[in-house]
Amino acid sequence: xxxxxxxxxxxxxxxxxxxxxxxxxxxxxxxxxxxxxxxxxxxxxxxxxxxxxxxxxxxxxxxxxxxxxxxxxxxxxxxxxxxxxxxxxxxxxxxxxxxxxxxxxxxxxxxxxxxxxxxxxxxxxxxxxxxxxxxxxxxxxxxxxxxxxxxxxxxxxxxxxxxxxxxxxxxxxxxxxxxxxxxxxxxxxxxxxxxxxxxxxxxxxxxxxxxxxxxxxxxxxxxxxxxxxxxxxxxxxxxxxxxxxxxxxxxxxxxxxxxxxxxxxxxxxxxxxxxxxxxxxxxxxxxxxxxxxxxxxxxxxxxxxxxxxxxxxxxxxxx
Numbered sequence: 093x094x095x096x097x098x099x100x101x102x103x104x105x106x107x108x109x110x111x112x113x114x115x116x117x118x119x120x121x122x123x124x125x126x127x128x129x130x131x132x133x134x135x136x137x138x139x140x141x142x143x144x145x146x147x148x149x150x151x152x153x154x155x156x157x158x159x160x161x162x163x164x165x166x167x168x169x170x171x172x173x174x175x176x177x178x179x180x181x182x183x184x185x186x187x188x189x190x191x192x193x194x195x196x197x198x199x200x201x202x203x204x205x206x207x208x209x210x211x212x213x214x215x216x217x218x219x220x221x222x223x224x225x226x227x228x229x230x231x232x233x234x235x236x237x238x239x240x241x242x243x244x245x246x247x248x249x250x251x252x253x254x255x256x257x258x259x260x261x262x263x264x265x266x267x268x269x270x271x272x273x274x275x276x277x278x279x280x281x282x283x284x285x286x287x288x289x290x291x292x293x294x295x296x297x298x299x300x301x302x303x304x305x306x307x308x309x310x311x312x313x314x315x316x317x318x319x320x321x322x323x324x325x326x327x328x329x330x331x332x333x334x335x336x337x338x339x340x341x342x343x344x345x346x347x348x349x350x351x352x353x354x355x356x357x358x359x360x361x362x363x364x365x366x367x368x369x370x371x372x373x374x375x376x377x378x379x380x381x382x383x384x385x386x387x388x389x390x391x392x393x394x395x396x397x398x399x400x401x402x403x404x405x406x407x408x409x410x411x
Contacts, residue, residue: 094124095198096177100131100167101185105139106294108185112146112153115191122195128153130185131171134161140403147405155405165267170401172257180257184248190288197251197285207256207279208271210242211249213289233308237315238272242284245269249287255279265310324386332379339373342366 097115101108112128119126130143132155143155156170168182179198183189193211201209216227227246234245245268252274260273271282320327342365350360360366 093127093176094178095119095126095194096171096175096180097126097128097194098131098168098171098175098180098182099129099185100133100164100171100182101135101139102133102161103135103137103139104185104294105135105137105142107187108139108142108146111185111187111191112150114187115194116150116152118191118194122198124198126152127176129171129174130155131167132157133164133167134158144405155403156401157403157405159402163265165262165265168267168270169262172260172262174404175254175257178254180252180254182248182250182252187293188290189247189249190290193249193285193287197249197287200283200285201251201253204283205281206251206283207253207281208274208283209251210244210271210282210284211247211287212242212244212284213247214243214286216289230308234269234272234311237311238269238275240271240275240282242271242282244284245271247287253279264313269310324389325383328379328383328386332376332381332383334376335372335379336376339369339371339376342369343373 097119099111108130115128128150130146130153132140132143140155140157143153143157146153147155154174156167156174158167158170171182172180179201181194181197183191189211197209197211200206227244231243231245235241250270252270256274256277256279259277259279260270262270262273266273275282316327346360346363346365346369
């Protein structure tokens with residue numbers, strides 16, 4: 093299959109028919125084999141019924157439904173697992189991403205032999221105070237810390253080679269950092285494409301200011317995991333050793349000073365150096381133990397992405 097279009101969504105029943113029709117109108121003239129995969133992230137409106145209707149009418153359309161809301165990262169992970177296309181594109185379901193960008197992204201990804209082509213909403217129609225300014229700050233911090241110079245990490249419109257999405261594991265709220273995760277796996281041919289941004293036509297945004305706070309925290313987590321995720325002892329063991337040596341040095345100093353220089357009868361426990369030694373040795377030992385536990389966990393293969401699919405629609409059956 094040439095192309096898979098993955099659309100994660102939450103309560104977007106009004107926009108789905110229009111979006112689906114717009115995608116078909118854009119993609120069918122390209123004469124590609126393609127599939128449209130909707131991932132319903134626990135919608136409480138009639139989004140799933142709309143997807144069910146579209147799947148019955150169109151053989152190119154499929155749907156996955158989560159038992160409850162698990163988040164966009166899990167929705168993308170489920171879509172990536174089912175994707176069959178050699179090129180995989182993601183886009184939001186709120187009509188703010190234009191399907192007319194699909195041919196340009198598809199052609200450029202293949203012609204330039206890229207791993208990822210990320211959309212850049214250079215001109216936005218969101219609130220300046222509550223979305224544009226925080227988004228600029230967030231993207232600046234992401235560029236500085238990751239070394240990947242994309243202007244818009246949050247853009248939902250992206251194109252990937254199949255090998256990328258089958259290798260990268262998206263978990264937590266890491267969907268905005270898929271290019272970073274891919275680069276960590278060796279997929280370094282990453283470029284961006286200026287795309288149109290549409291004003292929201294139906295409903296309300298599902299993201300608030302807390303996504304930027306969570307984004308910064310995820311960025312710190314990602315940076316730490318990249319440097320020490322596979323060797324936690326290098327971090328915890330180093331700091332544990334330093335703290336333990338500091339504490340041990342204070343303990344030796346107190347013992348020597350008590351025996352040879354100030355045998356005045358004052359208890360060692362009455363001196364502040366004693367508590368510094370005790371605290372740093374305990375914390376150092378705990379850090380060292382955390383490093384060992386981390387190494388044990390790294391040694392075990394685990395899947396940190398969890399979700400429950402309640403229904404899966406294909407062209408051959410309804411559920």
